[in-house]
Amino acid sequence: MLLEAPFTEQKIRALKVGDMVEITGLLFTGRDAVHKYLHDGGKPPVDLTDSIVYHCGPVVVKENGKWVVKAAGPTTSIREEPYQGPLMEQYKIRGVIGKGGMGPKTLQYCQSVGAVYLHAIGGAAQVLAERVVAVEGVHLAEQFGSPEAIWEFRVERFPAVVTMDSHGGSLHAQVLAESTEKLARLLG
Amino acid sequence: MDAKVLQNHLLELIRRTSAELPTDVVRAVQAGLRREKQGSSARYALQVIDDNIIMAKDKSQPLCQDTGTIICYADLPAWCSEGKFRKAYEWAVVEATRRGYLRQNSVDSITGKNSGDNLGPGSPQYHFHQTPKKALTVRMMLKGGGCENVGIQYSLPDTRLAAGRDLEGVRKCLLDAVLQAQGKGCGPGILGVCIGGDRGAGYVAAKEEFFRELDDTNEDPRLAKLEKRIMKEGNGLGIGPMGFGGETTLLGVKITHRNRLPASYFVSVAYMCWAFRRNGCVLTEGGKLSRWLYDS
Numbered sequence: 001m002l003l004e005a006p007f008t009e010q011k012i013r014a015l016k017v018g019d020m021v022e023i024t025g026l027l028f029t030g031r032d033a034v035h036k037y038l039h040d041g042g043k044p045p046v047d048l049t050d051s052i053v054y055h056c057g058p059v060v061v062k063e064n065g066k067w068v069v070k071a072a073g074p075t076t077s078i079r080e081e082p083y084q085g086p087l088m089e090q091y092k093i094r095g096v097i098g099k100g101g102m103g104p105k106t107l108q109y110c111q112s113v114g115a116v117y118l119h120a121i122g123g124a125a126q127v128l129a130e131r132v133v134a135v136e137g138v139h140l141a142e143q144f145g146s147p148e149a150i151w152e153f154r155v156e157r158f159p160a161v162v163t164m165d166s167h168g169g170s171l172h173a174q175v176l177a178e179s180t181e182k183l184a185r186l187l188g
Numbered sequence: 189m190d191a192k193v194l195q196n197h198l199l200e201l202i203r204r205t206s207a208e209l210p211t212d213v214v215r216a217v218q219a220g221l222r223r224e225k226q227g228s229s230a231r232y233a234l235q236v237i238d239d240n241i242i243m244a245k246d247k248s249q250p251l252c253q254d255t256g257t258i259i260c261y262a263d264l265p266a267w268c269s270e271g272k273f274r275k276a277y278e279w280a281v282v283e284a285t286r287r288g289y290l291r292q293n294s295v296d297s298i299t300g301k302n303s304g305d306n307l308g309p310g311s312p313q314y315h316f317h318q319t320p321k322k323a324l325t326v327r328m329m330l331k332g333g334g335c336e337n338v339g340i341q342y343s344l345p346d347t348r349l350a351a352g353r354d355l356e357g358v359r360k361c362l363l364d365a366v367l368q369a370q371g372k373g374c375g376p377g378i379l380g381v382c383i384g385g386d387r388g389a390g391y392v393a394a395k396e397e398f399f400r401e402l403d404d405t406n407e408d409p410r411l412a413k414l415e416k417r418i419m420k421e422g423n424g425l426g427i428g429p430m431g432f433g434g435e436t437t438l439l440g441v442k443i444t445h446r447n448r449l450p451a452s453y454f455v456s457v458a459y460m461c462w463a464f465r466r467n468g469c470v471l472t473e474g475g476k477l478s479r480w481l482y483d484s
């Protein structure tokens with residue numbers, strides 16, 4: 001299904017675990033340095049209201065004066081677990097894209113804020129880079145370096161799967177519980 | 189062989205390894221894709237992965253932005269010294285990094301500084317052997333970080349798993365490793381396993397198993413049986429691609445063994461993600477490439 005900007009609370013609350021979405025709109029990248037900076041009270045250089053943040057350290061190069069994205073796969077999200085929930089609440093961030101899923105704290109905030117976790121396909125650097133149709137800006141690059149900067153990516157039909165929703169559902173918790181039970185049965 | 193010629197062969201080897209998956213791996217991904225239910229997120233994930241494989245090859249760009257640890261095995265004939273080989277390979281690594289076939293991926297563990305050219309202590313990682321043969325054989329692998337992080341080593345007996353020092357105990361370890369990894373190593377994955385050895389040799393041997401083709405059969409019938417069983421039981425856990433749930437959790441299980449001390453019994457498990465990048469080539473003294481070791 002399509003998920004198009006603006007990413008309003010209503011649209012996000014309608015999403016359920018297992019939904020396969022294609023996102024069209026603006027994404028902000030952010031990984032460890034950005035999350036720590038915002039959590040420590042740093043001022044966001046972009047408007048995060050109703051935004052989607054992408055855990056990604058992209059490879060971006062300048063060709064003929066234009067930014068071109070060479071690789072844009074997701075990075076492991078769990079490192080942002082201490083920061084993510086409070087930041088969602090403070091800035092009304094409606095979605096986080098990454099890989100590997102996040103923990104119970106973030107899941108709680110997803111419920112209270114009205115936000116979701118979207119799992120991108122780990123390693124699919126080329127497909128994902130191709131879905132970034134324009135780079136509209138970059139912030140904090142001097143301070144944190146290019147992969148850790150906030151990049152504004154205009155994406156079209158960016159593929160992801162909802163694995164944590166705003167109703168307390170977590171595909172990660174579910175698959176872990178089911179596979180643990182299956183193994184216990186197998187080993188009798 | 190002229191140094192320049194050797195350099196260029198090695199550069200092409202790195203490019204190919206980074207951008208093109210071997211066909212045995214592509215076949216395994218596509219078999220998984222066919223197996224997963226229409227409309228499932230497992231199928232969706234494998235479809236994106238399959239598209240990515242095709243696109244990376246077409247564009248001659250890295251399959252995944254994490255181009256991993258560079259692991260190189262060289263069987264050196266009399267005409268190629270270790271020094272000559274290192275010099276040529278290091279040139280190729282630096283050039284491949286400059287051209288974007290490899291990401292700047294080598295960080296000083298004390299200062300946190302990225303060397304910028306993938307050279308540094310232990311990078312690239314070499315395994316040299318002398319060979320009485322005439323030709324030079326080079327094999328390499330790019331081993332990603334996400335999947336490396338879910339590798340695990342067991343010391344048997346293990347009380348938590350109720351695993352003793354026998355193949356039944358090994359089976360329990362391997363299924364536990366698959367369970368613990370969930371989708372975090374960018375599954376569907378491949379297990380490289382070594383039973384025995386010391387801790388260091390165990391992991392090295394476990395990773396060497398990744399040079400086997402996915403559809404081969406272990407020469408040791410006991411291990412062949414165990415590999416088959418873990419494939420079936422591991423996939424039965426339902427973890428699926430990326431941990432989304434589904435039938436395709438493993439693309440392969442490859443097991444070897446080393447002698448151990450009476451006092452220890454290690455089971456070393458290396459996990460490889462779907463972006464299973466390995467290749468190799470055979471080079472003649474005259475500077476010709478006689479063949480690639482894997483189709484891609």
Ligand code: SF4
Pocket residue numbers: 122123124252253254255256331332333334335336373374461462463
């Ligand atoms: S685990 Fe493999 S596919 Fe995933 S990000 Fe790392 S190298 Fe890429």
